[in-house]
Each structure stands twice: as C-alpha cells, then as structure tokens.
Amino acid sequence: MSDKTPELSLIVISYEMARELPRTLYSLSPQYQQGIAATDYEVIVIDNGSRHPPKAEDFADLGLNLQIHSFPDPAPSPVRAINHGLSLAAAPLVGVNIDGARMASPGLLDACRRAARTDPAAVVTTLSFQIGPGPQWITMQQGYDAAWEDRLLAGIDWQNNGYRLFDISPFAENVVRGWFGPLSESNLLFLPRGLWQDLGGYDPAFESPGGGAANADLLWRALERPGTRQVTVLGEGVFHQIHGGTHTNAGSDSLEVNKRAAKEYYRLRGRIRVVDAERSYFGPVSRAASETYHRQLAAGHAAAREDATVVRMGPDATGRYLDLLKAVLLNETGLETEVALDSLRGAKEVPPAFWTETLYDVPGKLALALDEKRRIRARGIDTLTANAGPPLGYTMIGRQRLEHLQWCVTTALAEGVAGDVMECGVWRGGASLFMKAVLDLSGDRERTVWLADSFAGLPPPSYPEDQGMDLSREHFPSLAVSQQRVERAFADFGLLDARVRFLPGFFADTLADCEVGQLAVLRLDGDLYSSTMQALEALYDRVSPGGFIVIDDYGGLGQCAQAVDRFRSARGITPPITMIDWTGAYWRKS
Amino acid sequence: MLKADVVRAWITDFLASLLHVDPADIKGDSRFNNIGLDSVDAVVMAGAMEEHFNTEIDATLFLRNSTVDELLADLQANGIIG
Structure with a gap:
C-alpha cells in the first residue's frame, strides 16, 4: 500500500469472528478513524485457528494497510498468536487488541499515538466497554445474543458516529476500581517496540483458553518495569461484541473461568497484586466524544446532544425548574x-x-x-447493578431518557403535532410527571397526560415470548405502585389536574376501547412482549403523523424488542428506530 | 482439612495486598464492599486460595458472604476448614 514505515502497528487476534471482525476492522479503517492517515498505521490480524479464517481480500474496500495471517500452530490460548503478530510488526509503536471482537471509537488510534508521545516508555492503556445492557456474561443468561446486539448497533448509526457506541454500552469493563483507579487490564494497549522486546511479549506460560490472565499479567509486568509510565487514554474506548468469548461470554461458567484464570496467575506469579502506580491521563477529549463520553464519566451533567434536547440548562427559571425536577425525579x-x-x-x-x-x-x-x-x-x-435495587426516586429511566423525553414533548409542541401524551407502564409516575411539567410550562391547556398501568405490578407471563419473565408483584413487589401513590406524587409536585387521566388495569383489558384520541407522544414501558404488543396494537393508529413512539425497554429486554420488531414488520413501518441510550429507542411516525 | 487460623491469616494478607490496604484494617467483621472488594475480586481470591491450599472451592461461596468471619464460617460448614 505504501513504502512508508507506519508509525503504529496494531495486532488483532481473531478466532471464529465472522460476524464481529468486519465491524472491528471497519472501526479501525481510515474511513472511520479520525486524525490519522491510512499510511500512518498497519493492522495485522492473526487468526488463531478459525475453521474459515478471514481473508484480506474481503476487506480490500476498507483502504486499510492490512495483513491477515493464519497462525500455523493455534492453541486455545491466543498468547503465542499474539507474539507471532508482534514479530511481524513494523512500526515503532505496537498495539495489541487481544480480542478481535472489540470495536474502536473513532479517535482511538490517533489518541493512542499522541498519548505515546508524552513519555518515551509509555504504556498506553484504553478503557473497555461491553455492548448491551450490562456485563455480557450476565445479560447472555437473560437472552442477550448476536441478534439483540445487531439491533442495538443498527439503532445508533455507529459507522457515521462511533462515539454513540458509548450510549449502548453502559458497562465499563476494566475500571472495577473506579474511573481513576488502576485498570484490571487493558484490552487494547500500545507499547514502544523496545518495551515489547524487553518484556518478551506475552508469557506463553499462560495456556488457559482465551489466555487466562495473560493480558493483566502483561500490563502489570510492563508497569512494574522501571521507567515506564501508564498513560490512560480518555474519551475513547473499545467495545466488546458478544461472540462466545472465553471470559467475557462464559455465561454461567464465568465464575469458574475467572477462578481458573486467577489460579493460573497465582501459580505462575505467586501473588496477585493489581499494580497501582502513578498514572497520566491523556486528553483532550474530542468534541464529538465528549458529548457521549461525559454522560458516562460525569454522570450525565455534560451537554446533551443537540438533536436530543431543546431546553438547555441555563440561567432562566424554566430551565432551572426542569433541571431541578429531573434531579428530584431521579x-x-x-x-x-x-x-x-x-x-x-x-x-x-x-x-x-x-x-x-x-x-x-x-x-x-x-x-x-x-x-x-x-x-x-x-x-x-x-x-x-448488583447490590442495588430500583432507585428511591420517581423514575428509573435515567437522565438521558428524561432529556430525550423532554425533546420529544417540546418538539411535538413546537411543530404542532396534534394529540395528547401517554405512558403505558408508569411505575411511580416520574416520566409522566415530567411530561406534564413540560406541557404546563409551555402554556398548553389542551393536551392530556394519560397514564395506563395496572397499578398493581406486571401481569404474570402468559405469552410464550414472555416465558421465564415473571415480573409480577409476587416476585417484584417494588414494581407494584398504586394509583393513589402516583396521584399523590402529581399532587405533591403541584401537577395534578383534570388533564391527568388514569387508565387502571392490565393493558389487555383497558387499552383497546379506551377514550384516548390522538397522541403526539406515546411512551411504552411495559417490559413484556404481551404489554408492548397490546399497547402498540391498541394505540399506534392513534399516534399523529410526526408523533413519537418511545420504547423504554427496546435495548434492555429481548422480548420487548421482539414485539416491536414484529409489529413494525407486520405493519410495514419504515422510519428507522434510533437508540436513545443503552435501552431506550424511538421512532417518529411518518 | 485446613486450619481456620492459617486460612484467616492468608485471607487477610491476600486482601491487604490485592486492595492496597493495611492488614490491620481488615477485621473479621469488616464488610468486603466497604474495604473495596468486588465480586470479581472475590472470584480471584477463590482461584488464588485454591492454588495456595491445593484444594477445590466453589466460587459462589466467596460471593455469598460479606465478611471474613462469614466466609470462614461458610468454609467451615462446607468442610473445607476445621
């Protein structure tokens, strides 16, 4: 491709990743990576024994300086394959992505390159996230799979804004000791070539499938070497796709797999000590990254996306009221x-x-x-989140979905989309309270807020799609909130009037013949296949053109997404679904 | 069967090293989550302990207890320590 010696070499290990590797390589390609030229870097894929190894010609249109090699002596541990890749690297700065299922954010390569320039012996580490509603070893036991993940990725247009990967990946994987604590490992890291040589690459003694703790070991050995300095890149990240990985996707075997990895490490090193030396953090964070990234890091207090919010926090009383209301509801x-x-x-x-x-x-x-x-x-x-229950607020939808709901209501008002606003599945009423506040502030005196809920918890599963999803009051008493309590909340906030209407009962009994007329915003938060399908069948035709359909559980619950996908397909609904965050999604009726 | 005081001393040293805390701060009734131990660490401790004492221990045993005292009692109830 070019005779110029690249500045960066990146080794990517693949094993049976026909679905994941194309995305990973796209995310490393010059058409996606920003601030770095195609000739500045090379990517070396080492396939570690796939039945149908990837071929370089399949990726020719990426414009990537790419080599793909099949490792001749594959083993369950990728360690020898990595070391083989290291021997082929031409650049002075060499990175390893130990798991080819990990996609990169758009500024990752340039940020790593710049981070490495800050110290001659920089150990450049990156943050890791897992796509989907939580740690994949847990969510896969709840049905999270490739199809689910494909849906999430299709809803964020990541090819054009890779920073939205942060939005659908709330689980940060390697920051178990806090954002500024030591990393447990770095799933993509760069070291100067000489340091790789000094370390002898990865230690082949780690023979466990997936490499066990070899990656953590490499990082700790690098950091314990005199003169090195860890530089952690902020604002960028790598994002793990589900693929049956040995550690990330071990499901119910995860505990055993991690225990065996720790055992192997202890056998080889005689102790376990996370290296916690002084670190540098490398910025600046790009503007595009900061919007989504700060929502992760700064708890949502960063500026929201332009298309997702109309009212911004400002000195005006309206903005302050809504912001305070959000804080209290949450x-x-x-x-x-x-x-x-x-x-x-x-x-x-x-x-x-x-x-x-x-x-x-x-x-x-x-x-x-x-x-x-x-x-x-x-x-x-x-x-x-383990060790916690539902929040003690009025809603569990988080700030990002509340901001988005505000945008939906204000946009419907600004554009004159006809109709009321409605929520199906209200829990303690927070999202509906908020819509009512936005309507009141706008001076609207016509539109009604409809709250449909059993006010007695979710129905036990009755559809085959909901099997195993018993969220009823018997099992989840905290999800059952009486109408009286929700009404009292509206009264407490000074928002209860005749334009707040309640439809008590299970959706199957209440929605089909309800009084609700036209709707400008329809928010569905019923968790189940049955609840979602019943609400869509009863209410979708009442949504005005230009109206918003918001699905709270689209990313978080597979059966809810299934209902939405089937309904849209049966009805020939074409406007694309856009993810709001890791679980919320919406589309506008055309 | 392992001796309780030997296992207690090992756990204390292990946690102090892993979590970068003073061994004196790890008391029998210190709650794991208050000294910075998360579920991943608990599983790591299970693996290290298996290797160190050449025994087999179910990882869930480390997750269902929240103090050193509770863990030791559970290990005892499961016949791992005497």
Whole structure:
C-alpha cells in the first residue's frame, strides 16, 4: 500500500469472528478513524485457528494497510498468536487488541499515538466497554445474543458516529476500581517496540483458553518495569461484541473461568497484586466524544446532544425548574442516603454504627460509591447493578431518557403535532410527571397526560415470548405502585389536574376501547412482549403523523424488542428506530 | 482439612495486598464492599486460595458472604476448614 514505515502497528487476534471482525476492522479503517492517515498505521490480524479464517481480500474496500495471517500452530490460548503478530510488526509503536471482537471509537488510534508521545516508555492503556445492557456474561443468561446486539448497533448509526457506541454500552469493563483507579487490564494497549522486546511479549506460560490472565499479567509486568509510565487514554474506548468469548461470554461458567484464570496467575506469579502506580491521563477529549463520553464519566451533567434536547440548562427559571425536577425525579439529590442504604444490602443485621456514622458518611468512605451511583443514575442502569435495587426516586429511566423525553414533548409542541401524551407502564409516575411539567410550562391547556398501568405490578407471563419473565408483584413487589401513590406524587409536585387521566388495569383489558384520541407522544414501558404488543396494537393508529413512539425497554429486554420488531414488520413501518441510550429507542411516525 | 487460623491469616494478607490496604484494617467483621472488594475480586481470591491450599472451592461461596468471619464460617460448614 505504501513504502512508508507506519508509525503504529496494531495486532488483532481473531478466532471464529465472522460476524464481529468486519465491524472491528471497519472501526479501525481510515474511513472511520479520525486524525490519522491510512499510511500512518498497519493492522495485522492473526487468526488463531478459525475453521474459515478471514481473508484480506474481503476487506480490500476498507483502504486499510492490512495483513491477515493464519497462525500455523493455534492453541486455545491466543498468547503465542499474539507474539507471532508482534514479530511481524513494523512500526515503532505496537498495539495489541487481544480480542478481535472489540470495536474502536473513532479517535482511538490517533489518541493512542499522541498519548505515546508524552513519555518515551509509555504504556498506553484504553478503557473497555461491553455492548448491551450490562456485563455480557450476565445479560447472555437473560437472552442477550448476536441478534439483540445487531439491533442495538443498527439503532445508533455507529459507522457515521462511533462515539454513540458509548450510549449502548453502559458497562465499563476494566475500571472495577473506579474511573481513576488502576485498570484490571487493558484490552487494547500500545507499547514502544523496545518495551515489547524487553518484556518478551506475552508469557506463553499462560495456556488457559482465551489466555487466562495473560493480558493483566502483561500490563502489570510492563508497569512494574522501571521507567515506564501508564498513560490512560480518555474519551475513547473499545467495545466488546458478544461472540462466545472465553471470559467475557462464559455465561454461567464465568465464575469458574475467572477462578481458573486467577489460579493460573497465582501459580505462575505467586501473588496477585493489581499494580497501582502513578498514572497520566491523556486528553483532550474530542468534541464529538465528549458529548457521549461525559454522560458516562460525569454522570450525565455534560451537554446533551443537540438533536436530543431543546431546553438547555441555563440561567432562566424554566430551565432551572426542569433541571431541578429531573434531579428530584431521579433522586439525584438523595443519592447519599441511597448509597448508605446500599451498604446494608445483604447484611444479616444493621450494625449500630450505621445510624451514627455510615448514614451520614462520617468516615468519608462512601465517596467512590457515590460517584458510581451518580453515573448509574444518569444512565438509568440501577436495575442492572448488583447490590442495588430500583432507585428511591420517581423514575428509573435515567437522565438521558428524561432529556430525550423532554425533546420529544417540546418538539411535538413546537411543530404542532396534534394529540395528547401517554405512558403505558408508569411505575411511580416520574416520566409522566415530567411530561406534564413540560406541557404546563409551555402554556398548553389542551393536551392530556394519560397514564395506563395496572397499578398493581406486571401481569404474570402468559405469552410464550414472555416465558421465564415473571415480573409480577409476587416476585417484584417494588414494581407494584398504586394509583393513589402516583396521584399523590402529581399532587405533591403541584401537577395534578383534570388533564391527568388514569387508565387502571392490565393493558389487555383497558387499552383497546379506551377514550384516548390522538397522541403526539406515546411512551411504552411495559417490559413484556404481551404489554408492548397490546399497547402498540391498541394505540399506534392513534399516534399523529410526526408523533413519537418511545420504547423504554427496546435495548434492555429481548422480548420487548421482539414485539416491536414484529409489529413494525407486520405493519410495514419504515422510519428507522434510533437508540436513545443503552435501552431506550424511538421512532417518529411518518 | 485446613486450619481456620492459617486460612484467616492468608485471607487477610491476600486482601491487604490485592486492595492496597493495611492488614490491620481488615477485621473479621469488616464488610468486603466497604474495604473495596468486588465480586470479581472475590472470584480471584477463590482461584488464588485454591492454588495456595491445593484444594477445590466453589466460587459462589466467596460471593455469598460479606465478611471474613462469614466466609470462614461458610468454609467451615462446607468442610473445607476445621
């Protein structure tokens, strides 16, 4: 392609990744990567024993300086294949992407290159995320699969804005000790060629399938070498696609797989100690990255996307009211109490110090947990998080979906889309309360807010698609909120009037013949296939042209997405579905 | 069968090293999540302990207990320590 020696070489390991590798290579190609020229880098794919290895000619249109090699002596551990790749690398700065299912964000390569220039012995590390509603080893046990992931990726137009990968990947994988803690490993990292040689590459003693802890070992050995310095790239990341990976996608075997990896590491190294030396963090974060990335890092307080919000937080009273309302509905102002209470979860008794110290965080030990809670709340991922339950606020949809809902309602008002607004599945009413506030502020005196809910929890599963999804009151009492409590919430916020109407009962009994006329915004949050399908069948035709259909669980619950996809296909609905965040999605009726 | 005090001392040293804390801060009733131990670490500890003591331990045992005392009691109940 060019006689010029590249500045960067990146080794990518593939194994049975016919679905994932094309996306990964696209995400590394010059048409996607920003700030770096095609001749500046080479990508070397080492296939580690696939039955049908990838061929370079299949990727010729990417304009990538690409080599694909089949490793002649494949083994369950990729370590020798990586070292083979390292021997082929031509550039002075060499990176390894140990898992070819990991896509890159658009500024990753240039950021790594610039990060490496900050120190002659830089160990450039990157942040890892997993696509989908949570850690894939857990979500795959709940039905998360390639088709589900394909749906999420189709909803973000990642080829044109790869930073939206952050939006559908709320689970950060290698920051288990907090955003500024030591990384547990770096799934894509760059080192100067000489440092690779000094380290002898990856240690072939790691023979576990997938390499076990070889990647963590490599990072720790590099960081313990005198004179090296870790430089973690912010604002970029790598995103793991589900593919049956040994560690990431072990499902219910995950505990055993990770235990065996730790065992192998302990056998080889005699101790386990995460290296926590002083680090540098490399910025600046590109403008495009900052919008989505800050939602992850700064708990949603960064500026929202232009197309997703009309009213911005500003000095005006309206903006401040709505912002404060969002904070209260999400209980962002009460997170300290939630974090203190979380520390009790699973405890067999309440220690006396809880009342005198923990509840007020006198020892000052809850700051990290509080930061994490802020991030979780902004993304609306409380229900995905171990050791926590639903938020103590009025909604669990997170700040990003609330902002988007505001945009839907204000856009419908601004464009004169006719009709009321409606939510099916309201829990404690937060999203409906918020729509009512936006309507009231606009001076509207015509539109009604409709709340359809059993007000007694979800129905037990009755459709085959919902088998195993028993979210009924018996199992999830916290999801059952009475109409009286929701009404009281509207009254507490000064938002209860005759234009707030309730449709109590299961959707199957209430929606088909309900009084609801035209709708400008229809928000569905019924979790189940049955609830979603019943609501769409009863209400879709009432949505005005230009109206918004918002599906809260499209990314988070497979059976809900199935109902939406089947309904759209049966009705020939063509406007594309766009993901709002990791789970919320919407389209506008044409 | 392993001796309880030997296992307790090993767990304390292991956690202190892994979490970069003073061993004196790891008491029998310290809650794991308050000293910075998450579920991944718990599984890592299971693997290291298997290797160190040449035994087999179900990883879930490390996840269902939230203090060193509870973990030791559970290990005892499962016949791993005496």
